[in-house]
Structure formats: structure tokens, C-alpha cells
Amino acid sequence: MNAHLLDAKTRQFSRILHYAGLLAALACATASYSWLHVPIFDDISRTAERIEELKLSMQNAAVIHEQHQRASERLATANQRIAKVRERVPSEADAGEFLSEVSRIASQENLAIKDFQPEAPTNMDGYAQMKVTLEGHGSYASICTFLDRIANLERLAKLQDLKLSATGNATEYPVTATLIIYFGLRGKDAKISTEEKRG
Numbered sequence: 689m690n691a692h693l694l695d696a697k698t699r700q701f702s703r704i705l706h707y708a709g710l711l712a713a714l715a716c717a718t719a720s721y722s723w724l725h726v727p728i729f730d731d732i733s734r735t736a737e738r739i740e741e742l743k744l745s746m747q748n749a750a751v752i753h754e755q756h757q758r759a760s761e762r763l764a765t766a767n768q769r770i771a772k773v774r775e776r777v778p779s780e781a782d783a784g785e786f787l788s789e790v791s792r793i794a795s796q797e798n799l800a801i802k803d804f805q806p807e808a809p810t811n812m813d814g815y816a817q818m819k820v821t822l823e824g825h826g827s828y829a830s831i832c833t834f835l836d837r838i839a840n841l842e843r844l845a846k847l848q849d850l851k852l853s854a855t856g857n858a859t860e861y862p863v864t865a866t867l868i869i870y871f872g873l874r875g876k877d878a879k880i881s882t883e884e885k886r887g
Contacts, residue, residue, distance in 0.1 A: 774873065776844035781809055781818050781871050789841065790822065797834045799826035799863075809871075816872035819848070822865045831863050838867065845869045 783806040794801045803823040809816050826834070831852065838845055849866040 773844060776842060777815065777870050777873050778843065779872060781806075781816070781869065783818060783820065783869070786820065786843065786845070786869055789843070790838065793837050794824065794826075794834055797826070797830045797837070799830045799834045800824050811872075814874050815870055817868050817870050820867045820869060822867065823863070825860050825862045827860055831861065835865070843869065 787804050787806075790804070791801060801822055801824040803821075805821040805823075807819040807821075809818045835847060835850070839847065846868045847865060848868050849864075851864040853862045
């Protein structure tokens with residue numbers, strides 16, 4: 689009787705140990721999934737997303753390279769234009785020299801200049817400028833060619849204002865032109881301009 693009861697308790701204890709083992713195995717499996725598999729799956733997901741991003745980058749590489757090439761070409765063109773403008777801007781106003789050049793062109797184009805009025809220089813942001821007012825008379829054609837040649841002088845000059853009068857059937861017209869001449873680059877532009885002239 690005692691032996692039979694002992695065997696029943698032994699079997700019951702054995703089943704308890706078996707269930708405890710199952711629970712322990714289940715707990716280990718759950719912990720393993722949480723600690724190992726989930727991070728691995730997350731890494732795989734992130735890696736897959738990165739791979740897709742790299743694929744898209746490779747597909748767009750040709751387009752990006754072409755856009756970069758175009759931007760570089762536009763930048764080079766702009767820098768060339770800026771360099772040409774810098775070369776046309778002297779360090780000093782030299783209004784007398786400008787008048788000599790203007791007078792020479794006017795003579796060649798049969799435009800008579802009777803007055804030349806330079807104003808006081810004005811300091812701007814990074815450069816200085818001076819207004820110069822010319823008064824003269826000539827034919828319509830001579831006035832047009834004169835202004836065209838002034839615009840294409842080696843020195844940078846801009847026509848700001850022009851007044852042309854006509855009376856009756858006259859072949860020559862009184863003209864008043866206000867020009868702006870530029871000089872005295874400062875800062876970065878001045879440094880580059882000086883280095884270019886030395887070179």
C-alpha cells in the first residue's frame with residue numbers, strides 16, 4: 689500500500705518536473721526570440737531599406753552627374769564673365785583719361801563735344817563710380833555709333849541717361865548723355881583683379 693502510494697507521488701512529481709521543463713524551455717524560446725530574432729529581423733529590414741536607397745542612388749547617379757556637369761559649366765561661364773568685368777574696372781577714376789578716349793571716339797564719329805562735366809565719385813558696395821555728363825551735337829548716325837563704341841570701351845562705362853533734341857529739318861541734333869564709369873574695386877574682387885594684372 690505504501691509502495692503504491694509512493695509510486696503515484698513519484699509519477700506526479702515526475703509530471704511536475706516535466707511541465708516545469710516545458711515551461712522553462714518555452715521561456716527560453718521566448719527570450720531567445722525577443723533578444724536574438726527580433727533585433728536580427730530589424731537589422732535585416734534596415735539593411736534592405738538601405739539597399740533600396742543605394743539602388744535608387746545608383747539609378748540616379750547618371751542624372752545627378754549630368755546636373756552637376758551643367759552647374760559646373762554655368763559656374764565657369766559666370767566666373768569668366770566676372771573676370772572680364774574686373775579687367776574693365778581700373779583702380780582709379782582717371783576722368784581725364786576717360787575724356788581723352790571719349791574725345792577721340794567723338795572725333796572719329798564726327799560728333800562735336802562742347803562740354804564734359806564729371807561729378808564727385810560715389811562709393812558703392814565693393815566699388816566706386818562717377819557720373820560724367822557730355823554735351824555735344826551731331827547726326828543721328830554719329831550719335832548712335834558714338835554711344836555704341838562707348839558701351840564697348842575697354843573700360844567699363846554705362847549710359848544712364850540720354851537727351852536728344854530735334855528742331856525742324858536739321859541734320860544735326862543737340863545731345864546730352866550721362867555716363868557712369870566704374871573704378872576702385874574693393875575686397876575680394878579687388879584682390880583678384882590686382883593678381884590678374886600682375887600675372
